[in-house]
Amino acid sequence: MNKQELIIAFYTAFGPGEDPRCFFAGGRVNLIGEHVDYNGGHVLPCALTMGTWGLLRRRADRRLRFYSLNFPQAGVQEGSLDDFSYRKAQGWTNYPLGVLFALKERGITLEGGFELLIYGNIPNGAGLSSSASLEVVTGAAVRECFNLCVTDVDLALLGQRAENGFVGLNSGIMDQFSIALGRKDRAVYLDTATLAYEYVPVDLGDCLLLVMNTCKRRTLADSKYNQRRSECEGALAALQQKLPIENLAQVSPEVFEQNKALITDEVQRQRAKHVVYECERTVRACACLRRGELNAFGQLMNESHASLRDLYEVSCKELNTLVEEAQKQPGVLGARMTGAGFGGCAVAIVKADQAQKVMDAVGRAYEAAIGHPCAFYTATIGDGPKEI
Ligand code: GLA
Numbered sequence: 001m002n003k004q005e006l007i008i009a010f011y012t013a014f015g016p017g018e019d020p021r022c023f024f025a026g027g028r029v030n031l032i033g034e035h036v037d038y039n040g041g042h043v044l045p046c047a048l049t050m051g052t053w054g055l056l057r058r059r060a061d062r063r064l065r066f067y068s069l070n071f072p073q074a075g076v077q078e079g080s081l082d083d084f085s086y087r088k089a090q091g092w093t094n095y096p097l098g099v100l101f102a103l104k105e106r107g108i109t110l111e112g113g114f115e116l117l118i119y120g121n122i123p124n125g126a127g128l129s130s131s132a133s134l135e136v137v138t139g140a141a142v143r144e145c146f147n148l149c150v151t152d153v154d155l156a157l158l159g160q161r162a163e164n165g166f167v168g169l170n171s172g173i174m175d176q177f178s179i180a181l182g183r184k185d186r187a188v189y190l191d192t193a194t195l196a197y198e199y200v201p202v203d204l205g206d207c208l209l210l211v212m213n214t215c216k217r218r219t220l221a222d223s224k225y226n227q228r229r230s231e232c233e234g235a236l237a238a239l240q241q242k243l244p245i246e247n248l249a250q251v252s253p254e255v256f257e258q259n260k261a262l263i264t265d266e267v268q269r270q271r272a273k274h275v276v277y278e279c280e281r282t283v284r285a286c287a288c289l290r291r292g293e294l295n296a297f298g299q300l301m302n303e304s305h306a307s308l309r310d311l312y313e314v315s316c317k318e319l320n321t322l323v324e325e326a327q328k329q330p331g332v333l334g335a336r337m338t339g340a341g342f343g344g345c346a347v348a349i350v351k352a353d354q355a356q357k358v359m360d361a362v363g364r365a366y367e368a369a370i371g372h373p374c375a376f377y378t379a380t381i382g383d384g385p386k387e388i
Contacts, residue, residue: 001053001069001119003388010055013067013076014115018057021145025137025385026051027128028178029211029347030338031187031202031289032297032304033282035312037172038229039236040193040247041279044286045174046202047182048128049382052120054137056145059113064100066093069119081113086166092118095131096138098162103142103150105161110146123375125217127337127344131167132175135159139180140385152384153195156180170229171340182384189286193247200289202381207294207333209379210350212326212362214318215372216343223342228271228314235272238263248275274311278304298334298349302327305336305346314341318370322346325365329358347379 001009003022010020026047033043059065064079070092077093084097096116103109116138122130139155142148150158159176163169173195178188186199202209236248239262245251251259256276263269281300288297305323309315315323319337323346326335331354338347350358359376366374 006053006055006117006119009069009119010057010115010117013117014057014065020055020057020115020117021141022388023054023056023137023141023144023385024051024388025054025133025140025179026182026382027122027130027133028175028182029128029209029345029379030174030178031347032285032301032336033174034278034304034308034336034338035228035314035340036249036275036279036282037174037192038170039232039275039279040249041275042249042282042286043174043178043190043192044187044200044282044289045178045190046187046379046381047179047384048122049380050122050128050377051179051382052118052122052130052133052137053388054141055117056141057115058145059115061113063113064097065113065115066096067117068092069117070124081110086168092134094167095134095162098166099135099138099142099158101166102158102161103148105165106158108148108150110142114142114145116141123213125344126213127339127341128211129175129179129339131163132159132179135162136176136179136385144387152180153177155385170226180384182382184383185381187289187381193249200286202289203292204294204349205292206352207349208352208355209381210348210355210358211338211377211379212322212335212346212348213375213377214316214322214343214345214370215374216316216318223340224314225340225342228312231268231271232275234265235263235268238265238268239272248272249279251276253277253280270311270313274307278307294333294349298332301334301336301347301349308337308341316342318343318366318374319346321366321369322362322374323348325362326350326358329361330354332358
């Protein structure tokens with residue numbers, strides 16, 4: 001949809017009045033560094049040009065009105081600045097309401113209400129962060145329309161706070177950060193312990209970034225995400241009996257091997273092993289990307305997937321099928337699940353001139369094994385939030 005069509009949809013939903021302002025924030029795909037962002041590790045995600053549009057118009061009273069072109073059956077949902085507690089029945093509007101909650105916690109209150117129309121072209125539940133995209137576009141729209149003193153890093157933190165404190169998912173900072181700070185054709189190499197970050201050019205030469213969607217929907221709040229996080233906390237507490245560490249990312253593979261017996265719970269030991277090795281892999285992968293060593297990068301992607309499948313146990317039959325079928329194809333340098341897992345998407349680096357063959361072969365094998373088709377997208381890496 002173009003801006004004009006979105007404005008017409010806005011008037012249809014909310015009626016005549018002043019023109020709304022129109023904002024956009026992308027989704028994200030993580031290249032490597034999975035399930036380490038709540039363990040102080042480095043991650044290497046990119047913002048996508050696929051994303052979420054938000055059209056906002058201020059109101060003179062304190063009412064909040066929401067409409068999503070992705071959930072038209074929900075109609076116009078009403079709220080008020082004086083009452084925004086989490087309610088499951090509020091569906092998607094819990095994300096923008098969560099951003100208002102996070103602002104309020106910081107002592108930032110809005111002078112008045114607003115109308116917000118949302119349209120997104122990221123498939124929901126695909127693991128490409130449609131919810132973080134919605135949070136960041138809401139934050140950016142509210143910031144600009146109400147002249148709030150909020151930085152891009154704040155936008156990321158507010159989005160994460162909305163997830164953690166309002167929606168109830170104890171997610172890390174990776175998704176919101178990469179969306180709020182994204183740069184065209186660059187990955188964000190982020191140290192999640194300090195929020196120090198660098199941009200790394202994603203120069204894939206004759207290759208492209210292929211996103212493969214299992215089309216198996218999952219909602220993170222219902223998944224075992226929070227459980228993984230507490231398993232890591234258990235492992236950390238066990239290692240802290242002896243090691244002066246604040247997070248699992250501070251443990252090198254060598255130190256881990258010497259001290260892993262401190263973690264008596266076998267499951268927790270496996271989870272920690274994934275985190276420790278994934279952190280180290282991500283640092284190496286980033287160096288490979290900077291040097292243009294794409295084959296080595298692809299190999300690290302493959303290792304990351306195996307670790308997520310076997311040690312962290314967040315993959316599933318659908319993701320394994322996509323990844324393993326892709327890894328067999330000529331022209332595929334590496335493939336792995338991306339995001340939280342349990343469904344959603346995988347990502348592969350593929351020679352551009354072989355991409356069609358890869359999609360045909362993987363698509364056929366996937367449908368035969370799983371019983372429904374998968375979907376493919378070529379990822380294009382975009383900028384952070386902007387006004388259109
Ligand atoms: C989800 C979370 C992120 C991160 C990934 C796994 O996308 O929102 O914070 O933990 O899973 O790497």
